[in-house]
Amino acid sequence: MRASRRHATEVVVKREVTIAREAGISMAGFVFGQAVRFGYNLAAARLLGVDALGAYALVVAVQQVAEVLAIGGYDLGLLRFVNQKEGVARRQTIAAAIKRTAFAALFAGLLIALFSGQLTELLHGGGLLRMTLLAVAVALPLSVTTSMAGFAIQAHQRLMPKMVATQIIMPGLFLLSMLVARSFWGREAALALPFVIAPLAALAWILPGFRRMTGVELNDVLSAGSNRELNRFALPLLAVALFSILSHWIDVVMLGFLTDVRTVGLYQPAARTAGLLRSVLLAFSGIAAPIIAGYHGRQENAGIRETYEIVNRWIVMLVMVPFLMLVLFPGEVLSVFGKGFGAGSTALVLLAVTSLLYASFGLGNTVLAMSGGERLSMMNQAGALLLQVLLHWLLIPRFGLNGAACSTLIVMALLTIVRMAELRSQLGIPALSGKLWKSLAAGIAAGAVMLAVRYAAPPLPPLMRLAVAGVTGGFVYVLLIRALRLEQEEMEVILKLLPFLKRQRTNAAP
Numbered sequence: 001m002r003a004s005r006r007h008a009t010e011v012v013v014k015r016e017v018t019i020a021r022e023a024g025i026s027m028a029g030f031v032f033g034q035a036v037r038f039g040y041n042l043a044a045a046r047l048l049g050v051d052a053l054g055a056y057a058l059v060v061a062v063q064q065v066a067e068v069l070a071i072g073g074y075d076l077g078l079l080r081f082v083n084q085k086e087g088v089a090r091r092q093t094i095a096a097a098i099k100r101t102a103f104a105a106l107f108a109g110l111l112i113a114l115f116s117g118q119l120t121e122l123l124h125g126g127g128l129l130r131m132t133l134l135a136v137a138v139a140l141p142l143s144v145t146t147s148m149a150g151f152a153i154q155a156h157q158r159l160m161p162k163m164v165a166t167q168i169i170m171p172g173l174f175l176l177s178m179l180v181a182r183s184f185w186g187r188e189a190a191l192a193l194p195f196v197i198a199p200l201a202a203l204a205w206i207l208p209g210f211r212r213m214t215g216v217e218l219n220d221v222l223s224a225g226s227n228r229e230l231n232r233f234a235l236p237l238l239a240v241a242l243f244s245i246l247s248h249w250i251d252v253v254m255l256g257f258l259t260d261v262r263t264v265g266l267y268q269p270a271a272r273t274a275g276l277l278r279s280v281l282l283a284f285s286g287i288a289a290p291i292i293a294g295y296h297g298r299q300e301n302a303g304i305r306e307t308y309e310i311v312n313r314w315i316v317m318l319v320m321v322p323f324l325m326l327v328l329f330p331g332e333v334l335s336v337f338g339k340g341f342g343a344g345s346t347a348l349v350l351l352a353v354t355s356l357l358y359a360s361f362g363l364g365n366t367v368l369a370m371s372g373g374e375r376l377s378m379m380n381q382a383g384a385l386l387l388q389v390l391l392h393w394l395l396i397p398r399f400g401l402n403g404a405a406c407s408t409l410i411v412m413a414l415l416t417i418v419r420m421a422e423l424r425s426q427l428g429i430p431a432l433s434g435k436l437w438k439s440l441a442a443g444i445a446a447g448a449v450m451l452a453v454r455y456a457a458p459p460l461p462p463l464m465r466l467a468v469a470g471v472t473g474g475f476v477y478v479l480l481i482r483a484l485r486l487e488q489e490e491m492e493v494i495l496k497l498l499p500f501l502k503r504q505r506t507n508a509a510p
Contacts, residue, residue: 029163030279036171040178041272045265045337047179048187054265055129056191058256061249062119063136063143063195066112068245070105070144073237075151076369077230080293082155094152094216095224098145102221105144113137123256128188135192143199146170149210156213165206174198236378237369243381244365247388247411251404254392259400267401269337270344274326274351277319281359284311285366292370304371305429311363316436317481319359320443321474325466326352328450332466343401350405354412364419367427376422384415442480446473 044053074097081093112119116133123129150162174194182190211217252271255264288311295303326333330345330352368377388411395403423429450473453465460468 029159029167030282033167033171034276034279036175038272038276040171040175041269042337043175043179044191045269045341047182048190050265050340051261052128052187052191052265053268054256054261054263055125055132057252057264057268057271058123058125058129058261059132059136059195061252062112062133063140064245064249065242066108066136066140067105067144067147068241069238070108070140071101071147071238071241072104073234073239073241074101074230075148076237076241077234078148078151078155080233080370081230082152091214091216091220092224093227093230094214095220096227096230098148098152098216099221099224100226101144101148102141105141109137109140112140123253124260125256128191129261131188132192132195135195139196139199142196142203143170146199146203146206149203149206152216153206153210153213158213161206161209161213165202169202169205170198173201236375239378240365240369240381243378243385247381247385250385250388251392251408254389254396255401255404258392258396263401266341266344267347267404269334269341270330270348270401270405271351273333274348274355277323277326277352277355277359278362280315280319281362284315285363288363288366292367296371301371301427304367304427308363308367308423308427308429312360313436313439315363316360317439319356320439321446321470321477323352323356324443324447324450324473325470328447328454329466329469332462335462347401347405350402350409354405354409357412357416361416361419364423364429367423367429368419371427376426380415380418380422384411387411387414438481438484442477442484445480446477449473449476 041053044056048056078094078097082090113134116130116137119133120126120130146165150165153161174197177194177197178190181193185193252264252267255267288307292304292307295301295307327349330348331342334341334344334348365377365380368380388407391407391410392404395407397403399406450469453469453472457465457468
């Protein structure tokens, strides 16, 4: 009995170490990528102007919707089936997915090029918007193939190559090429060229690692046939992914449709800054997805529940301090973009709360998709999208960008409640883990300290006030988390990942 219990504990710790290690790699990549994208928005706001920033937001919305349509759910299909197959069957599955998505990307790019004029008129843009849409049409097959190669490697529980390609090379070159093009060729080239240069470089980098890891060559892709099992699984996930990405960008698109490009430009910094909180969930869900799929394949629901609760605790613990900074100091955060962007302060607060809900409970969507509930997840996203469109239609004309932010928050709150109920019904996952109280208590104390800095400290410049509040609040938060003590299994994970701490604890023991 004791040996069995010890073995079970070792399995749990091993799973948590795998999640924490790969999520740490993913987190580092996402932090870098989001920081560079934030830098791009900052540089574009100052160098290209509000109108160009609005055009960029609208083009990215079109691009990401087109990418989701081209990928068609085959990314999650790889995460699920590659773990369940070996040898030739595994290579055939990967080759079929790459071939199908590459041809779909070519078709989607052609449609964007053909209808670029109509899209430009619909979104109240000009020649700058249309030229950038044409650049996206050319680059779409490159970005989709890069993404699918990354997912194929990720399905082998290796996140590093995908992170380097999509979170370091692509955003890094996107920013760099924008700055170079702005210096030598002007504003139009600065906005359009990065959409082609960045994915081309990322694809060239990831392909050698893809061939080495998967064994799939170009001839395998060209000769690959259709995979019925993969197709059946991917179709409902295409709907889920499409509804999800439309929900993510519908606020930007409807602002462009109901107002103008300048309003989109004011909204973009608030939306993308709040979106930084989402990167924490994306970092963890990337490695959690194949692990959950493996548990589902073995009918081990207890493993799914434990993985969900582990990831949920880690995410809440990590996002708390950044969330407090966005909510308590919205004007100071947006001041980095320049004068006039403070008009988005209220929207930033609303969107930060939305992102906190998404980061804290959005893993439920991954759990449903990886454990046989993909159709239920599709229905959730479809209902959320319809409600979001309705609320945007009602609130944006009256409240502008604040109406868009409020609509997004209402929908996310309702979607969170529905998912929590479904997880409890389908898998017995509780709505809230009792172990979350430590992060919440530490967050309340840290927020009180930040408010003291805001209202009781001597007057400071906005960025200095933000920095002081962030440092002091973060220090108090870490101290309280340490004082309240991590869970034993979380401490084991940290000691496994950072063995020098174990030696220090041993040396410090009396």
